[in-house]
Amino acid sequence: MVAPKLWQLLSNALGEKVNRTNCRAVLEQRLDSSSLQTMSQSIQIQQKIVLEPPEGQVSLSSTLYIKRDLEQVCYQAILQPRAFIHIKAPRKMGKTSLMTRILAYGSLHNYHTVRLSLHRAETEVFSSLEKFLRWFCANVTHQLGIKSKLEEYWDEDMGDLMNCTIYFQGYVLQEISTPVILALDEVNKLFEYPQLTRDFLGLLRSWYEETRDISIWQKLRVLIVKSTDIYINLDINKSPFNVGLAIELPIFTRLQLEDLAQRHGLEMTALQFEQLMALTGGFPYLVRLAFYHSVQHQIPMDDILEDATNDTRIFSEHLHNQLHSLLQSPDLVDSFQQIINSTVPITLEQEVAFKLKSLGLIYLERKTAIVSCGLYKEFFSNYFTKNTVILNHS
Numbered sequence: 001m002v003a004p005k006l007w008q009l010l011s012n013a014l015g016e017k018v019n020r021t022n023c024r025a026v027l028e029q030r031l032d033s034s035s036l037q038t039m040s041q042s043i044q045i046q047q048k049i050v051l052e053p054p055e056g057q058v059s060l061s062s063t064l065y066i067k068r069d070l071e072q073v074c075y076q077a078i079l080q081p082r083a084f085i086h087i088k089a090p091r092k093m094g095k096t097s098l099m100t101r102i103l104a105y106g107s108l109h110n111y112h113t114v115r116l117s118l119h120r121a122e123t124e125v126f127s128s129l130e131k132f133l134r135w136f137c138a139n140v141t142h143q144l145g146i147k148s149k150l151e152e153y154w155d156e157d158m159g160d161l162m163n164c165t166i167y168f169q170g171y172v173l174q175e176i177s178t179p180v181i182l183a184l185d186e187v188n189k190l191f192e193y194p195q196l197t198r199d200f201l202g203l204l205r206s207w208y209e210e211t212r213d214i215s216i217w218q219k220l221r222v223l224i225v226k227s228t229d230i231y232i233n234l235d236i237n238k239s240p241f242n243v244g245l246a247i248e249l250p251i252f253t254r255l256q257l258e259d260l261a262q263r264h265g266l267e268m269t270a271l272q273f274e275q276l277m278a279l280t281g282g283f284p285y286l287v288r289l290a291f292y293h294s295v296q297h298q299i300p301m302d303d304i305l306e307d308a309t310n311d312t313r314i315f316s317e318h319l320h321n322q323l324h325s326l327l328q329s330p331d332l333v334d335s336f337q338q339i340i341n342s343t344v345p346i347t348l349e350q351e352v353a354f355k356l357k358s359l360g361l362i363y364l365e366r367k368t369a370i371v372s373c374g375l376y377k378e379f380f381s382n383y384f385t386k387n388t389v390i391l392n393h394s
Helices: 002-014 023-030 033-050 070-078 095-108 123-127 129-144 160-175 187-192 194-210 215-219 254-263 270-280 284-296 301-306 316-327 330-341 350-358 374-386 388-392
Strands: 084-088 112-117 180-185 220-226 245-248 362-365 368-371
Touching: 070 084, 070 095, 070 245, 084 095, 095 112, 095 180, 095 220, 112 129, 123 129, 129 160, 129 194, 160 194, 160 215, 187 194, 187 220, 194 220, 215 220, 254 270, 254 284, 270 284, 270 301, 270 374, 284 301, 284 316, 316 330, 316 374, 330 350, 330 368, 330 374, 350 362, 350 368, 368 374
Parallel strands: 084 220, 084 245, 112 180, 180 220
Antiparallel strands: 362 368
């Protein structure tokens, strides 16, 4: 009964009789060059509407988000009573986008969610352990929608770490009926304050240990996101990074590049994919930046690949932001210049290596470092060549 209705609908729409026999001929006749051009223009307009800039996290509704196999592992882990997940990757690799999806998955299971980005905290917050922990507790209760009772639970004679623990165990976790996912983004911000880092990370580790014997702590699921390995001394028994599930986000594979190109409506040759992979190193942000500008500004992919480091090209702003970050530390500049100029992998001091890796500028293979992608290799080679005298006398 469906077919007769379909023929009738088509007949009404086209103004002539359509049936199984003449359907194809009628449609081909109607879809002349003018109609096809109109349809093409319509598709391009729709594509521009849904095309998303590559900056920031990828929205939950985005059609451009590329799933990774490890995501399902995170979803399963976060539902476990002792869930403790730490996600690590350089900047602009998709950490926050993944964190957002884990939180959304928890919400689907009626979990409470709390999301704290340490980059949003004022500098004054890190001036003492007490200020930081009170900021931490106040933000948690606010996001949970429960009344702050810090003054009732904070006893200066008990010490700040114990006060925070009592506040969570005796009040916060008592007030909620379902588990809460506590997501801490950009935890590497803490590393600038070594003693505060040791105390707070030790506190999180102690809470994880409490889940073994005190059932109420099993309501707490922790998700930590950071850009680098920890480079300060931390007691192995007080570190939260050697328990739970550790996730390091990988770069995009060739197949994922092809998938993302298809979602952008781009047709690329095998050689172009190889060149793009060499140029970007598979870094998600760099790949999306190339695809976005190719579609948005109708730039042929060959043009993007040909002169990527030119100041007028699409990577210019990002490259200069990377340069600015690098120039904040002379040690980083000197070390990265050594890597750029070396024909073999070199060994770096641990803190410097981790900081360069957090910027996405290098890969670490065991204890040696190499430049992470062709784009950075070319840009910084040119920069250091032009600024050798300045760097050597700074």
